[in-house]
Amino acid sequence: xxxxxxxxxxxxxxxxxxxxxxxxxxxxxxxxxxxxxxxxxxxxxxxxxxxxxxxxxxxxxxxxxxxxxxxxxxxxxxxxxxxxxxxxxxxxxxxxxxxxxxxxxxxxxxxxxxxxxxxxxxxxxxxxxxxxxxxxxxxxxxxxxxx
Numbered sequence: 001x002x003x004x005x006x007x008x009x010x011x012x013x014x015x016x017x018x019x020x021x022x023x024x025x026x027x028x029x030x031x032x033x034x035x036x037x038x039x040x041x042x043x044x045x046x047x048x049x050x051x052x053x054x055x056x057x058x059x060x061x062x063x064x065x066x067x068x069x070x071x072x073x074x075x076x077x078x079x080x081x082x083x084x085x086x087x088x089x090x091x092x093x094x095x096x097x098x099x100x101x102x103x104x105x106x107x108x109x110x111x112x113x114x115x116x117x118x119x120x121x122x123x124x125x126x127x128x129x130x131x132x133x134x135x136x137x138x139x140x141x142x143x144x145x146x147x
Contacts, residue, residue: 027140028055030071032064032090033079033106038129042077045133052140061085065093073101075140078123080107080114088114088121095122104139106132 029052031042039057046052055073058064061082068076076094080087091103105123107114108130118126125139 026051026053027074028053028071029075029077030055030058030064030067030073030101031077032058032061032067032082032087033077034059034082035079038079038106042132045136046077049137049140061087061090064090068094068101069097072099075102075104077104077106077136080105080118088117088123091118091121091123102140104136 029046031039031046031054033039033042043054046054055071056067058067061084064076064078078087078090087105091105094100094103102124103122105118105126106129107126108128110126110128115126127135127139
C-alpha cells in the first residue's frame with residue numbers, strides 16, 4: 001500500500017541510498033500511526049515544510065521499529081495509542097539505540113500521565129493531534145514553505 005509516492009512500510013523495509021545534491025540536506029521523517037487518515041494529513045503537512053521529506057510510514061509499533069532501523073530518519077512522528085506496542089514503548093526502544101532520532105509523540109488527548117511517561121521514555125516533544133499544524137513546524141524548527 002502507498003500513501004502519496006511513499007510506501008506504507010512494505011517497500012521501506014530496505015534502506016534507500018541518501019539523495020545527492022541539495023536534497024541531501026533535507027531532514028527525513030517517519031510517520032507512525034494506525035490511522036490512514038492521520039498518515040495522509042501528516043504527510044501533506046510535512047511536504048509543505050521547507051527542508052523536510054517523508055522517509056516512510058508505519059501503522060504499528062513493530063513496523064515502526066523495523067522501518068526506523070532500515071531508513072535511519074532524523075525525526076519520528078509517533079502516535080501514542082496504537083494496538084499492540086504503543087508509542088511510548090516504541091519510543092523507549094528507539095531511544096535505547098545509539099544515534100536515536102528525534103521523537104515527536106502525538107496524541108488525541110495529552111494528559112499529565114502521558115507527558116510524564118513520554119519524558120521518562122526520552123521523547124523530545126509531545127503534540128496534540130489537533131495542534132499538529134500549529135505546533136510541528138516550531139518543534140522541528142522549520143518555517144512553512146512559502147506559496
